[in-house]
Amino acid sequence: MPAVSFLLLLLLQTADPSPRVLIQSSLQDLRPVRIASAAFGERLEIEVRDLPREAANAAIQAAMAEVAETERLLRPDTVDLAQAPVGGIGSLNATAGQGPHPVDPKLMALLVRTQEFCFWSEGAHGPLGRSLYEVWGLRGPKPTMSAPPEPPDPQLVKDALQAANCGAMKLRPGTSTAELAVGCRLDLGGFAEGHAVDRAVEVLRRQGVKNGFVQLGAVQRAFGKGADGRGWKVVLPTFPGLDAPAGRFQLRDKAAAMISTLDGSLRIADQLFLPYLNQRTGLPPQGLVGVVTVTELAVDAQALAVAMALTGPREGELRLGSLRPNPSVLWFLGSGTGVPLQADHRWGDVIAGSR
Numbered sequence: 397m398p399a400v401s402f403l404l405l406l407l408l409q410t411a412d413p414s415p416r417v418l419i420q421s422s423l424q425d426l427r428p429v430r431i432a433s434a435a436f437g438e439r440l441e442i443e444v445r446d447l448p449r450e451a452a453n454a455a456i457q458a459a460m461a462e463v464a465e466t467e468r469l470l471r472p473d474t475v476d477l478a479q480a481p482v483g484g485i486g487s488l489n490a491t492a493g494q495g496p497h498p499v500d501p502k503l504m505a506l507l508v509r510t511q512e513f514c515f516w517s518e519g520a521h522g523p524l525g526r527s528l529y530e531v532w533g534l535r536g537p538k539p540t541m542s543a544p545p546e547p548p549d550p551q552l553v554k555d556a557l558q559a560a561n562c563g564a565m566k567l568r569p570g571t572s573t574a575e576l577a578v579g580c581r582l583d584l585g586g587f588a589e590g591h592a593v594d595r596a597v598e599v600l601r602r603q604g605v606k607n608g609f610v611q612l613g614a615v616q617r618a619f620g621k622g623a624d625g626r627g628w629k630v631v632l633p634t635f636p637g638l639d640a641p642a643g644r645f646q647l648r649d650k651a652a653a654m655i656s657t658l659d660g661s662l663r664i665a666d667q668l669f670l671p672y673l674n675q676r677t678g679l680p681p682q683g684l685v686g687v688v689t690v691t692e693l694a695v696d697a698q699a700l701a702v703a704m705a706l707t708g709p710r711e712g713e714l715r716l717g718s719l720r721p722n723p724s725v726l727w728f729l730g731s732g733t734g735v736p737l738q739a740d741h742r743w744g745d746v747i748a749g750s751r
Contacts, residue, residue, distance in 0.1 A: 438613030455603035493578030514562035526581035528556035553678035590698030617651035636732030646750035653697035691723035
């Protein structure tokens with residue numbers, strides 16, 4: 397071998413190796429973080445899967461603070477007006493019949509949405525049913541889910557229905573004011589928890605969360621891939637007449653709400669009813685034991701679940717056709733003494749999205 401070639405080979409073998417990029421294991425803990433608390437008298441759970449533990453904790457705490465502020469604004473009763481949040485539901489109720497009153501900007505969009513639902517359902521479910529629910533004993537200082545053996549006095553119900561009229565609230569979003577007619581009071585049961593969930597999701601996203609889940613009572617909303625890339629697993633309740641959960645599905649970038657006669661039901665004599673009242677008739681829904689809805693926003697999912705319980709599947713199907721994006725609804729029909737029948741609107745979309 398020529399001397400030059402030998403020397404070149406020797407140099408190549410003994411030269412320092414090329415610099416290497418050192419890859420260190422991440423010091424950031426990206427395990428899921430789930431924190432539970434309470435709000436609106438319900439269990440609140442928030443999970444974040446895609447942030448370091450410290451950042452995930454901070455995001456969840458910020459979302460929970462938003463839920464707490466939302467609950468404060470939506471509290472319908474106040475003993476002392478000076479103690480009520482300015483622009484909240486309590487101050488609006490206390491000034492009914494006194495002209496326009498300031499509304500907190502965070503609340504205005506919700507009031508608009510509730511009134512839209514009221515008109516869309518032709519008054520079956522709306523935001524002004526406070527007096528009606530009090531007549532039935534479902535609201536007030538000592539609310540109870542046990543009603544008298546018979547429905548309340550028809551005249552009291554009639555008066556309360558007049559106060560629940562959709563047009564009794566005038567909203568002026570441009571000036572952020574609202575005006576309630578004399579004798580009218582707001583009650584956002586059937587809207588409030590869903591709105592709080594949506595507010596929490598907004599906060600999580602502002603905090604950089606892309607894979608998260610929020611559940612308040614029976615209302616939940618999920619965004620991102622979940623644990624396995626297909627979304628977040630949701631288990632349906634064990635409705636009356638069933639001996640096991642009614643099924644399960646995956647929730648991804650959607651919201652779901654479930655109501656059942658087993659959860660805070662209204663009892664008349666020996667029969668259980670859902671604790672919601674039709675603001676056209678003044679009566680609770682009959683002939684069904686539960687409803688499940690899936691749609692884009694949590695406030696819509698909750699409001700739809702109540703409205704679909706009050707109207708039933710026949711009328712509900714007619715009304716759902718006008719909504720875009722079209723939601724999915726599952727009704728469980730029966731008295732609770734036997735296996736419930738099922739009716740649905742586009743529930744196949746939910747099943748297909750779970751595969």
